[in-house]
Amino acid sequence: MEEMMTQPPAAPQAPTTVPGFGRALKTEEMVISMGPQHPSTHGVLRLELVVDGEVVVDVIPHIGYLHRCFEKHCEHMTNYQQVIPYADRMDYVAAMSNEFGFVVAAEKLLKIKVPERVEYIRVIMAEFSRIVSHLIAIGTYGMDIGAFTPFLYCMRDRERVLDIFEETCGARLLYNYMWIGGLSHDVQANFAGKVKDFCRYFRPQIKELNDLLSYNKIFIKRTANVGVLPADVALNYGVSGPVLRGSGVQWDLRKNDPYSVYDRLDFEIPVGKGLKGTVGDCWDRYMVRVHEMEQSVNIIEQAVEKLPAGDVAAAIPKRIRPEAGDVYVRTETPKGELGYYIVSDGTASPFRIKVKSPCFVNLSALPAMSRGAMIADIVAILGSIDIVLGEVDR
Amino acid sequence: MTAQNISDMLRARFGDAVTGGKLEGVPDPWIAIAPARAREICAVLRDDPSTACDVLMCLSGVDYGGGKLGVVYHLDSTTQRHRIVLKAEMTAADPHVASVESVWKTANWHEREAYDMYGIVFDGHPDLRRILMPDDWEGFPLRKDYRVPEFYNGMKVPY
Numbered sequence: 001m002e003e004m005m006t007q008p009p010a011a012p013q014a015p016t017t018v019p020g021f022g023r024a025l026k027t028e029e030m031v032i033s034m035g036p037q038h039p040s041t042h043g044v045l046r047l048e049l050v051v052d053g054e055v056v057v058d059v060i061p062h063i064g065y066l067h068r069c070f071e072k073h074c075e076h077m078t079n080y081q082q083v084i085p086y087a088d089r090m091d092y093v094a095a096m097s098n099e100f101g102f103v104v105a106a107e108k109l110l111k112i113k114v115p116e117r118v119e120y121i122r123v124i125m126a127e128f129s130r131i132v133s134h135l136i137a138i139g140t141y142g143m144d145i146g147a148f149t150p151f152l153y154c155m156r157d158r159e160r161v162l163d164i165f166e167e168t169c170g171a172r173l174l175y176n177y178m179w180i181g182g183l184s185h186d187v188q189a190n191f192a193g194k195v196k197d198f199c200r201y202f203r204p205q206i207k208e209l210n211d212l213l214s215y216n217k218i219f220i221k222r223t224a225n226v227g228v229l230p231a232d233v234a235l236n237y238g239v240s241g242p243v244l245r246g247s248g249v250q251w252d253l254r255k256n257d258p259y260s261v262y263d264r265l266d267f268e269i270p271v272g273k274g275l276k277g278t279v280g281d282c283w284d285r286y287m288v289r290v291h292e293m294e295q296s297v298n299i300i301e302q303a304v305e306k307l308p309a310g311d312v313a314a315a316i317p318k319r320i321r322p323e324a325g326d327v328y329v330r331t332e333t334p335k336g337e338l339g340y341y342i343v344s345d346g347t348a349s350p351f352r353i354k355v356k357s358p359c360f361v362n363l364s365a366l367p368a369m370s371r372g373a374m375i376a377d378i379v380a381i382l383g384s385i386d387i388v389l390g391e392v393d394r
Numbered sequence: 395m396t397a398q399n400i401s402d403m404l405r406a407r408f409g410d411a412v413t414g415g416k417l418e419g420v421p422d423p424w425i426a427i428a429p430a431r432a433r434e435i436c437a438v439l440r441d442d443p444s445t446a447c448d449v450l451m452c453l454s455g456v457d458y459g460g461g462k463l464g465v466v467y468h469l470d471s472t473t474q475r476h477r478i479v480l481k482a483e484m485t486a487a488d489p490h491v492a493s494v495e496s497v498w499k500t501a502n503w504h505e506r507e508a509y510d511m512y513g514i515v516f517d518g519h520p521d522l523r524r525i526l527m528p529d530d531w532e533g534f535p536l537r538k539d540y541r542v543p544e545f546y547n548g549m550k551v552p553y
Contacts, residue, residue, distance in 0.1 A: 064525060326421075330451060341466065354466075
């Protein structure tokens, strides 16, 4: 007993060092299913997370829960015009932009020139649809991070735009408004006034949103330096829209490959600059959307000033039967580059329509942004991509 | 570079792997290539500074009917500001084409989609499995000769 007491106590083992939070404490990897029913996946998406403790080692997205084979439906249409309501239902929060891409592609195939008035109204509608889509993206993103109030502010402002849509074409969400060669209706007599009223109302709201959310300290902590996507990786993945511009690449089809009358309008392309962290982080992607809304208001104001008179149905063809051939047309939707590859065999129904969906491509870059992040950051990263599953799955 | 220049450059480097094309009188000029050489040709188009096609805009599978399948590549260069379309044609009996996933990551999901919808096999793809349809789905829905199955896992398909 005495001997034992005199023995020096065993030297304590060296404590495990923790460089880089948890990396040294490597545990057995675990697989967690996030979704398909999960509030932060913005629809039915399943993410298979491979985690080591709290650190995400890999993300495997499983999509297709909303697949209804849009492309097969198109081949069974008896007329190109019938595709438009289906195109509406891809990115259902920005249906005008989907229609815009399709009618531009079909008109290129048919070699139709549409009246100026139609072009300007389309641009106004597409920019309104960008504002609506970004408002939803920003509002739900705040909610993902834990800020509920901005969502209500965004929805309130969105209603005002939907009122203008409703007055123009009778629908609030899925419009079937842009037709091949023209529009289903001309705008109402008081349209210009309403649009100007909205622009006057909306500018201060963006500032309010910035005060409430964009420059909120907690919001910045959750989004800056999270989910960084470097520019070269972004290009290799082919991502587009605010996700690409958030990485600092100045690429916008409205400037770089202009269609419709965008080359006659004056606006800027906001890009991520890493103001709160690194270029290409979640905050940059978020902030690009806020600045894009300001630019959209500028575009709308110019377009409504220039709006010429004319007949919006003058160029609508009686018979749509394009020559055999194919065309690929891309347009800048709120989510990014929406491409339609249309193959015609010379009959009245499309032979093949392939949709290059921006959400599909942007989502495929999620694993590249997420490796090494925390589980809670996956919610922030996914929200910053702004996907609509209706367009991912088509 | 014009489509003609790109076509000449590819012909000089790859010889008979360039099998034709249409460079004038169409909205998007295209070059036909041999499916087995797709990866090499695309790698050159991306890495050669004169072409610098850094973006794959779209990769589409097509069923031309009569047992002919095709893959269409829409390439874009953000620095050179030109576009070019490549088309690789194959038969439904031997639907093999080289994967370009190692050239552009965009192709990863697009090739999986073309496999899912047309049964086109992309040799060299690291993870070629169905993407939109369930894993146990039979047949390739976008083929022109596809018939909707009456039953799926014992459940009647309402159609």
